[in-house]
Amino acid sequence: MRFFDRALVNGRSIRVRSTEKIDGDFALGGADHELEDRRRSVIDRPWVWLTQVHGNGCVDVDVVGLENARGAPADSSVTTRSDLALSIQTADCVPIALWSLDGVIAAVHAGWRGLEAGVIETATRSMRTHSSAPLHAFVGPSIGPECYEFGAEDLDRLEARFGPVIGGTTSDGRPALNVRAGVISELLRNDVVIDVDDDVCTACAGGFFSHRDRADIARHATVIWIEES
Secondary structure (H helix, E strand, O other): OEEEEEEOHHHOEEEEEEOOHHHOOOOOOOOHHHHHHHHHHHOOOOEEOEEOOOOOOEEEHHHHOHHHHOOEEOOEEEEOOOOOEEEEEEOOOEEEEEEEOOOOEEEEEEOHHHHHHOHHHHHHHHHHOOOOOOEEEEEOOEOOHHHOEOOHHHHHHHHHHHOHHHEEEOOOOOEEEOHHHHHHHHHHHOOEEEEEEOOOEOOOOOOOOOHHHHOOOOOEEEEEEEEOO
C-alpha cells in the first residue's frame, strides 16, 4: 500500500492510501462483507465510492449527502467533511487525490476518456466553490506508455488537444498513450501543485492489477480523508 500524509491548517491533516494487489480486490460488485472488511483495513469510517463511467461527472458530497453520493455515476467526488473517506477504483487508469490546505478533498478517476471529457477541470472547479486556497495532488500508479499501445486516430485527436506530451512509444516501438503525462499537464493547467507523482506502471512493474495487460477484473482503491487533531 502507498502512504501519503500532509498537514493542513488548524492541526488537521490529510491521509492518502493507494492499495496494491497484496491489499486485495476493491472492485464493486463482489461479496459486500469482504469488500467492507478490506475498506475497514484501510480506514474504518464511511467510504464514498462511485460507479465510474469514464466521464467528467463530479459529486459534491456536501450538497447531495453521503447516501446519494455512494454509487453515483461519476468519476470524481469532493467534500469538506472529515467524517468520511473518498475513494476511486483503478487497474491502469490514473488515480488522483486532491486537497486544499484548508480542508477540501477530492478523489478523481482519470482514464483517457475521462481526461478528454475534462474530469480534472470539473473536479478542481467543484473544489474551488468551497475554497480559494491552492490545490495539491497525489497521482498514484497507472499504466505507462511502454505498455499502452494506442490507436492512431484517437492518439492524433488527444495530441491535438493536450500536445505531444501525451504521445509515447511502447517497449517494442509502437505508438502509445502516456495518459499520466496528460493528467500531469491538466493538473498544472488547472493550477494544481503536484506533491506526489508515483510513476509506477501497473502493467509491468509487478504487484498491481492491470485490466489492459492481463484483463484483471480486480481493482485497487485510492482513498483520501481528513484526520482531525
